[in-house]
Amino acid sequence: MQNRTLKERALDVVLGAGVVLFVVGGALLFVYVVTGTAEVNTLRWWAAIASLAVPLVGFAAWKLAALAAREHLAGFDRGMDKTEAVMTHAGRGLAVARAAARAAVVGPSNDDALLPKVGAMKYIDAPHGRGEIVE
16 A cells, blocks of 8 residues: 555546545435426536546455555455565575484483393292282
8 A cells, every 4th residue: 555656546536536526416406406496407407517527436346456455455365475484584494494403413321220131030929829919
């Protein structure tokens, strides 16, 4: 919205003023017609002006919709650029982690020092016999 040219801003102002004048004129004409004092020629002029305004209003709506679509796409592009930057940054971090994992040398496990060696355990006789109830 901030990158719009002076021509686009002026067009918005002119179209907005035209729409406001058209609505106010229509409201005044409606009151004029309801009170019954409108002449046939006045109504004919109003019908001609309203008929000529239809293509202009259609063009104005198309132009404003095109501007809104352009702004929406520009916002979408900005969001995609930021997402791409985040993904690139995350990708670099993953690449560094992957390289560090590849470079890591697997040494002997420390678990072997904690476990008893095979055959080093002694059998301890239980103080009760098989099938006895232990209290």
